[in-house]
Amino acid sequence: MKKSFGFLFIVLILASCSSEDYESISYDNPDLVLDIPIDFPALNNAVHSNRPTKYGVELGDRLFHEKKFSTNNTISCATCHAQENAFADNNSQAIGIEGRIGLRNVPPIQNLAFMKFYNWDGSKLQLESQTIVPIITHEEMDSSILEVIEKLQGDAVYKDLFQKAFGDSEITPDRIYKSIAQYEYTLISANSKYDRVKKQQGETFTAIESQGYQVFQQKCASCHSTPLFTDQSFRNIGFPLNPDSNEAGRARVTGVSSDYMRFRVPSLRNVAETAPYGSFGQFATLDAVLDYMSDSVLDAPNLDPIFKENGNKINLTAEEKFQLIAFMKTLSDDQFLGR
Numbered sequence: 407m408k409k410s411f412g413f414l415f416i417v418l419i420l421a422s423c424s425s426e427d428y429e430s431i432s433y434d435n436p437d438l439v440l441d442i443p444i445d446f447p448a449l450n451n452a453v454h455s456n457r458p459t460k461y462g463v464e465l466g467d468r469l470f471h472e473k474k475f476s477t478n479n480t481i482s483c484a485t486c487h488a489q490e491n492a493f494a495d496n497n498s499q500a501i502g503i504e505g506r507i508g509l510r511n512v513p514p515i516q517n518l519a520f521m522k523f524y525n526w527d528g529s530k531l532q533l534e535s536q537t538i539v540p541i542i543t544h545e546e547m548d549s550s551i552l553e554v555i556e557k558l559q560g561d562a563v564y565k566d567l568f569q570k571a572f573g574d575s576e577i578t579p580d581r582i583y584k585s586i587a588q589y590e591y592t593l594i595s596a597n598s599k600y601d602r603v604k605k606q607q608g609e610t611f612t613a614i615e616s617q618g619y620q621v622f623q624q625k626c627a628s629c630h631s632t633p634l635f636t637d638q639s640f641r642n643i644g645f646p647l648n649p650d651s652n653e654a655g656r657a658r659v660t661g662v663s664s665d666y667m668r669f670r671v672p673s674l675r676n677v678a679e680t681a682p683y684g685s686f687g688q689f690a691t692l693d694a695v696l697d698y699m700s701d702s703v704l705d706a707p708n709l710d711p712i713f714k715e716n717g718n719k720i721n722l723t724a725e726e727k728f729q730l731i732a733f734m735k736t737l738s739d740d741q742f743l744g745r
Contacts, residue, residue, distance in 0.1 A: 433570045435461045440519065443596045445633050447520045452532040458588040461570035466589025468567065469582060474557040475540075476503050476547040483540065483586070486512045489744045492676035493593065498687025502546040509545070509650055511687045514680050516742065517673065519591040522638050526669045526685050529659045533587035538579075551579045595675050595742040596633070603736070611736065618733025621726045626674075628712060635674035635737065641710040642668045644703025644718065648686045655685070664708050678735045679743060692734065696727045 438458045442449075469475075471484045486500055487493040493515035495501075500508030510526055524530040530539070540546040541554060555577050558564045565575040572581050602609045611619060622630075631637045640656045647653070647667060656665035669685050683689045689698065700722040703713055713719065722730070 431569065432573065433461065435459045435570060438463060438592065440592065441594060441596075442519075443601075443633060446517075446596070447632055447634060449519050450521060450532065452534060452587070453519050453591055456534060456584050456587055456591075458591050459571065461567060462572075462585050462588040463592055465564075465567040465571045466585035466587070468564075469586050470589055472558075475549060475554055477549040477553065478503050479557075481547065487515050489742075490679070492516050492595070492679050492743060494680045496681060498682050500546060502540075502543070503548055506545040506548075508543070509648070509652060510685050511682065513672070514676060515590055516593055516595040516675055517634055518593065520634060523670055527656050527659050528640060528670055533590055534580075534583045537583045537586050551582070554582070555579070593742075595739040597741050598675065598739040599736040600733075601739075612732070614729050614732040615736050616733075618729035618731070619736075621722075621730045622733050625720055625722065625726075626730070629671045630674050636671045639671055640665065640668040641671060641712075642666070642706050642708045643699075644706060644709050644713055645684050645698075646688045646704065650686075653686075666708060667706065668708065674734055675737050676739055676743065678731075678738050692731050693727065696722055696730065700727070 436459065438460060440458065469483075470487075471482050473479050473482045473485075475482055480503055486495050486497075488495055491514070494512045497512065499510060500512045502508060513526060518524070518533055522528075522531070524533060524536050525539075530536045538551060541549050541551060558577050564577065568577055568581060569575040571585060599609060599611075603611055629637055629639070629641065642655070645667075652658075654666055656668040656670075657663065659665075677683075678692065681689075681691055683692070683695050689695045699720045702717070702719045703709070705718055709718065
């Protein structure tokens with residue numbers, strides 16, 4: 407009996423020492439240095455509290471392409487946000503599981519680290535709170551964050567990545583949101599022909615592109631300003647209305663009638679790659695957008711003053727439209743588009 411007790415005592419001592427001596431594996435997970443052009447706007451404040459890290463971005467990239475986010479494991483974030491389309495797609499409106507049609511056109515994902523608002527109506531102020539929207543939306547992934555976590559927990563690769571990114575392998579909603587945001591913060595587009603010309607890196611505009619740039623400065627730059635090519639304001643520019651009764655533009659967020667059908671001014675970077683255009687893909691081509699704006703847009707009580715004060719249109723000749731589109735094509739960033 408004494409012998410058995412002594413053996414048990416030794417086992418307990420060894421177990422105790424093993425537990426005390428055990429250290430969880432830690433990894434060097436340095437912050438990534440974002441290549442930010444000196445003339446770009448300030449970062450969204452959320453970036454400072456969720457700075458992209460080596461493994462945080464690697465995890466976010468994998469999650470961004472993870473089809474287990476959808477309830478039937480058929481679509482991921484990357485399904486609608488394809489790199490070759492500046493992380494948008496070529497559908498008029500988003501297409502979710504089982505071919506369900508969403509309310510709006512898929513926005514491109516570029517330079518989000520510098521944006522003040524997210525979504526066409528600015529309903530989110532931080533990327534970290536954006537991810538849950540497509541997951542739970544019926545027309546998109548129609549799932550839940552708890553269902554997503556349950557699917558990921560059995561994956562050894564994810565356990566390893568969460569360990570590397572956050573210090574342990576626990577999978578939580580907050581960590582999912584943060585890592586995807588970190589990945590999206592790295593999607594910076596600033597190497598188009600336009601950028602290289604402005605930096606005097608040995609490239610020049612063609613005559614038509616140069617003329618288009620002059621037209622742009624005269625007739626477009628008031629809204630599509632800053633190096634992001636958007637002033638990030640919300641405007642009603644008289645586009646044909648979405649027949650879906652759930653649509654109200656910015657007014658869905660603010661509840662203010664004067665915000666009815668106001669939408670965030672889109673960036674023109676990579677605009678040639680993101681057709682169709684408009685909040686629900688009203689226009690198939692850039693030519694169609696410019697034709698509509700120059701002919702006469704729909705009137706509205708809160709139509710933007712730029713149109714109201716100019717006879718509900720932006721006067722553009724056929725030649726100016728041709729030149730303007732030539733310039734907008736210089737905003738395509740082949741490196742960003744994965745070409």
